[in-house]
Amino acid sequence: MSLTKEPTRPTEPMVRAERVHKSFGPVRVLRGIDLEVRAGEVFCLVGPSGSGKSTFLRCINHLEKIDAGRLYVDGRLVGYRQRGDTLYEMREREVAEQRRDIGMVFQRFNLFPHMTAAENVMEAPVQVKGVRRAQARERAEALLARVGLADRMDNYPAQLSGGQQQRVAIARALAMDPKLMLFDEPTSALDPELVGEVLDVMRGLAEDGMTMIVVTHEMGFAREVGDSLVFMDDGAVVESGHPREVLNDPKHPRTRAFLSKVL
C-alpha cells in the first residue's frame, strides 16, 4: 500500500506561491507571500499567532480565496483557470476535484461526530470517489491500524481522546490518497502528554515521503523532521531555510525574539 503519489512533473514544485495577498476587510493578513514547497519535503511554517500562517495554509486548498498573486499546487493554479491573460473562477465541482488531492488536518480535529472512526475514514472515498463500502472499510481498517487505532475502529469521536481523534483525522485525510498534506497546528489543542502520539504518526508519514506543510509550534518536531522552515510575521515571510539553521542561528531580530520566547 503506497501512501504517496509520484509527482506528475518532477521538476515542478508541489506548491508555488507568488506574491500572494489576502485581506479580511481592512486587515491585511498576507502581504505578498513567495515560497516553494518541493515534492516529498516536510515544510514547516512557524510564527506568532496572527502572522497569517493558518490563513496561507487554508489558501492552498482554496478554503480561503486569495486577493492577489498566484498560487499553484502541482503546477495547477488553485481555484482558477487561466487562458491567455484571463482568469476564470473554477466551478465548485472543479474546486472539489482539486481538493481531493490535498489532505488537511485541523487544529480542532473536525471529525464527523455522528460517524464512527471507521465511517469517518470511509466517508470521502465512498461519497466522493465512489469506492465500494466493503473495499473502503478494508482500507479504513488498514489506515486506522497504521495510526495505531486498530481497536478503536467502531468508536465515535466523543469516545476517543484528543490524540486519538487527531490520528483518526490524519487517517481520514490519507484515505483520499493525497499528494500533499496540510497540517494546521495539529497538536495545539492536545494535552501535552498526547502530543507525542500525533507527532509520531506525522514522523512516519514524512519517512514515507509524503509532502507535508505543517503549521506548528513544536520546534522540536520542526528541527528533527522538517526539511524547510519559514518564519512568518505580520503576513510576510521574515526568514526561511533549513530548520536547524533558522532555529539554531536566526538571522533576523524578529525571528530571534520569537524563538527566545518559544524555545
Add this chain to the structure above:
Amino acid sequence: MAEATESAEPVEPARATKGTGPRPGDELPVPIKAVPVRHYGRWVGAGFVLVALALLVWAFAGADVNWGVVGDFLDHDTIVEGAAKTLWITLLAMLLGVVLGVVLAVMRLSSNPVLSSVAWGYIWFFRGTPVLVQLFLWYNLSFVFDTVNLGPIYKNEMNDVMTPFLAALLGLGLNEAAYMAEIARAGILSVDQGQTEAAHALGMSSAKTTRRIVLPQAMRVIIPPTGNEFINMLKTSSLVYAIQYDELFRAGTTISARNLAVMEMLIVVTVWYLLLTTVFSIGQYYLERHYARGSNRPLPDTPLQRVRAHLVSLRSPSQVGGTSV
C-alpha cells in the same frame, strides 16, 4: 445499607501497588449518624394538592356525565375512523411541512439573494396569518380560480380538485413548513463551521456536505422541537372540522348533534387525542435516542432498560455510580 456506604467510597487510584499490607484509602469509613431535617412544608403542600385533586375527581364523579355513553362511543366506528383521519392528515401535513421546511431553511441560508428572499417572504406570509384563515383561503380557492389548468398535463374544475382533504393538507402543511423552516435553520446553524470545512477539504460538494454531514448533525437540534410540532399538529388538525374534513373532532360533534350527548362525546374525543399524543411522545423519545448517537452524553435508558436495571439492582444492591432519586 452497609454495602451502599462502602461502594460510595472513592475508587482506589490504579497506580497503587497491589501488595499486601495497608494502603491509603483502605480504611473503612464510619458512617455519619444524624437526625435528618424534617420537611414539614412538603407534607402540607402535598396534602393541599391531594385534597384539591380528590375534590376534582369527586366533582366529576357526581357530575351529570353519562359515563356509559362515553364507554360505548370510545370504539364507535365513526370515532375510530375520525381518529384514523386525524392521524393521516397529521402525518401527511407534517411530511409536507418537514420536507418543504428543510428546503426553505436551505434556501434561506443560501448565498443566492433571490432564493433567500423568497424563503423569507414565504415564512413572513405563512407565519403571519392564522392557520384557520389559511384553511378557508384554500377551501374557497374556487371563488377566484374556477379551473385548475396545468397546460397539457392536467385540467379540472377547482371545485372538484379542492376537496376538504386537499384544502386541509395544504392549509396545515404549508403553514407548518414556515415553522419547520425556522426550526431547521436553527438546527443547521448549530452545526460547527469546521464540519463544513472538513467535508470541503475532503473534496465533498456543498450538496453532499449538507446531506451527509450537516443535516444529520442538525437533526439532533431539529428533532425535539419537531416532536413538539407534531403533537401541536395532531391538535391543530381539529381546526379542519370547519372545512368539512371528517376528522376526530368533527366525528365527535356529528354524533353529539344526533344523540345530544355533547360533553360525553367531547370526553371521548379528548381521550383519543390524549392517546394519540402519548403514542407520539413515545415515538419521539426513541427517535431522539437514534440521533443522539455519537454525542458526548450517555444515552438515557429506555423505560424497558430502566425496569430491567431496577430488577437487577434489587437483587444486587452494590452498584457504583448508579442513579438514585
